[in-house]
Amino acid sequence: MAQLASSGTTVTLRVHRFSPRLARERDRARGSSPFARKASPFGDSPARAARRPRGRQWTQDYTLDVCGDETILDCLLTIKRTVDPTLMFRYSCGHGMCGSDAAAVNGTPTLLCKAKIADWARRPRAVDAEGFRRTVTDAATDDVTSATDDVASADGNGLGVIELAPLPGFAVDRDLIADIEPMLEQIRRLKPYLIADGTLATTKDGKVDVLEYLQSPEQLARYETLTTCIVCGACEGACPVYAGGEAFVGPAALINQARFIDDSRDEATLERLEAIDTADGIQACQSVRACSRECPVGIDVGEEIWQLIAQVREREA
Ligand code: SF4
Numbered sequence: 282m283a284q285l286a287s288s289g290t291t292v293t294l295r296v297h298r299f300s301p302r303l304a305r306e307r308d309r310a311r312g313s314s315p316f317a318r319k320a321s322p323f324g325d326s327p328a329r330a331a332r333r334p335r336g337r338q339w340t341q342d343y344t345l346d347v348c349g350d351e352t353i354l355d356c357l358l359t360i361k362r363t364v365d366p367t368l369m370f371r372y373s374c375g376h377g378m379c380g381s382d383a384a385a386v387n388g389t390p391t392l393l394c395k396a397k398i399a400d401w402a403r404r405p406r407a408v409d410a411e412g413f414r415r416t417v418t419d420a421a422t423d424d425v426t427s428a429t430d431d432v433a434s435a436d437g438n439g440l441g442v443i444e445l446a447p448l449p450g451f452a453v454d455r456d457l458i459a460d461i462e463p464m465l466e467q468i469r470r471l472k473p474y475l476i477a478d479g480t481l482a483t484t485k486d487g488k489v490d491v492l493e494y495l496q497s498p499e500q501l502a503r504y505e506t507l508t509t510c511i512v513c514g515a516c517e518g519a520c521p522v523y524a525g526g527e528a529f530v531g532p533a534a535l536i537n538q539a540r541f542i543d544d545s546r547d548e549a550t551l552e553r554l555e556a557i558d559t560a561d562g563i564q565a566c567q568s569v570r571a572c573s574r575e576c577p578v579g580i581d582v583g584e585e586i587w588q589l590i591a592q593v594r595e596r597e598a
C-alpha cells in the first residue's frame with residue numbers, strides 16, 4: 282500500500298488497476314503452448330475480443346492526507362505527481378465540462394473532478410462477533426472483532442476508503458481509462474449534426490450576409506437542455522443493457538439523436554426515428570432509468586428516451 286506522509290485526516294483510494302499485455306507478449310504466449318487458444322470455434326466478434334481484458338489486473342491502495350474539500354481527481358493528481366507516476370487516468374478540464382474523466386466511484390459512474398472526497402469516503406467494513414460485515418460508524422463498537430483489512434487501523438483518523446474502477450460497460454485501456462470509442466462510434470453512425478437547408482439572410486442590397494437558421498425561444502427551449510450533454514458515458518456505464526454498443530446503441534447516442542429530433546431546424550426527423558427504431562436501437566431499452574440517476578449535467582435521460590419511444594410509435598400509427 283502506497284502511503285503519503287500523514288499529519289491529519291486521511292483517505293484511502295483503492296484503485297482497480299490494469300496493465301495490458303503487450304501484443305508481442307501475447308504472440309509469444311500463443312506460440313509457446315500447443316494448447317493456447319487461437320480463436321473461438323464459435324467466432325469472436327472483433328468488438329467482443331477487444332473488450333476482453335488481457336493483461337495484469339490488481340488492486341492498489343493509496344492513503345493520503347486530505348482536508349476533505351478535495352475532489353477524487355485532485356487526489357489522483359497528487360498520487361501521480363508524488364507517489365506513483367504509473368497510475369493512469371484521463372481528465373482534461375477539471376471542472377465538469379469535458380466529460381473525459383468518468384469512472385466508477387464505489388461502483389457508481391461519475392465524474393472524478395466533481396466527486397468530493399468527503400461525499401464518497403466510506404468507513405471500512407469490519408466483521409462482528411456473528412461473522413457479519415458491518416459498516417464501522419463508531420470506532421468503539423464492542424461487537425466488532427476484526428477489521429477486514431489493514432485500512433481500518435492505518436486510516437484510524439481517516440475519512441475511510443473510496444473504491445475506483447474504470448467506467449463499467451466499456452473495455453479497459455489501462456487502470457481507470459475506459460475505451461469509449463464504441464460509444465463515440467455509435468453517436469457518429471447516427472449523424473450527430475444538423476441536417477437543414479437553412480435560410481440565407483441577405484443585406485439590404487441583396488447580398489448574402491450570413492447563413493442563419495431562425496428559431497423562436499420556445500423552439501430552442503425544447504432541446505436546449507440536451508445540448509449540455511458532455512458525452513461522458515456515465516449513463517452508458519449505469520445502463521444494464523448497454524455493453525459496448527453491440528446489444529444496444531446506448532443512452533448517449535439516443536440523447537444525441539433526441540437533441541436533433543427536437544430541434545425545429547432539423548429536417549431529418551423521420552430518417553432519424555427510422556434509424557433508431559431497430560433491435561439494437563430504441564427497442565432494446567428496458568426503461569430501467571438508471572441512466573437518469575447518474576447524468577452529471579442533470580439530463581433526465583430515461584424520460585428523454587421514453588419521449589423518443591413515443592415519437593417512434595406515433596410515426597408508426
Ligand atoms: S446524457 Fe448525461 S450521462 Fe449521458 S453522456 Fe450525456 S452528460 Fe453523460
Ligand code: FES
Pocket residue numbers: 372373374375376377378379380381382383392393394395
Ligand atoms: S475533467 Fe473534464 S469533466 Fe472532469
